[in-house]
Amino acid sequence: SDYYWDFGDGETSDFISPAHIYDTAGPFSIRMIATSDEGCVDSMAMPNVITVYPVPKADFETDFSIISIVDPEIEFSDSSSGATSWFWEFGDSDSSFAQNPVHVYGDTGTYVITQRVENDFGCYDEHLDRVVVKPLFTLYIPNTFTPDDDGINDFFRPYGEGLKEYEMYIHDRWGNLIFSGEGEDIEWDGKRPSGEKAEQAVYVYYIYFRDTLLKKQHRERGMITLIR
16 A cells, blocks of 8 residues: 655655654645555545644843943843743843843852743743853052062052053152053062162052953052062
8 A cells, every 4th residue: 555645834755654843833734645555546635634833932132241240230132033921030040021121130140041932822932141240340559569589579560350451650759661561460570671679769650451341441540669
């Protein structure tokens, strides 16, 4: 015996009991033709016997993917399609059923956001993204240092959270530039450009940098006391 199945979506099969996966939504009619070994033919048609429901597509956008703990509020904009209900998990044990929720994070860290959308037929989809909440930008600049090669406080440089590359200039009391540097981890060892040790005195520093979090340009000016 021979069998011919028409699944209504352009796909066919010649198996006795075939399995078929529909790739598109809609109603589908099935037709089967059976031919016996003697050449007798019979057919059966089942109009609209299969209904494939559409599947929603989850998707969303954020106003920022990296935010500061100084302003930890973030807005999520739904850009899904075919959904009638929404569920959000923000990665910090909080959740929401709003379509376009606003969430405030209480601590720094990396959070995985899950959006689950569903339609009236119970079909669902999920989309994941992440948000990074950075710590507050901090800066510490010492007011003294002792370049006496004892391994303690031998260099002058700024320290800070969110501080990476910077420019640093040191001037003596007469305004002469005695040190300059640009890059990461730049530090002054208490020497003049000639290599001789600078005398114990008060010096003026200028430090220029852009913090890595908010990308803002900063300038710091102050006094540093060199003690020998």
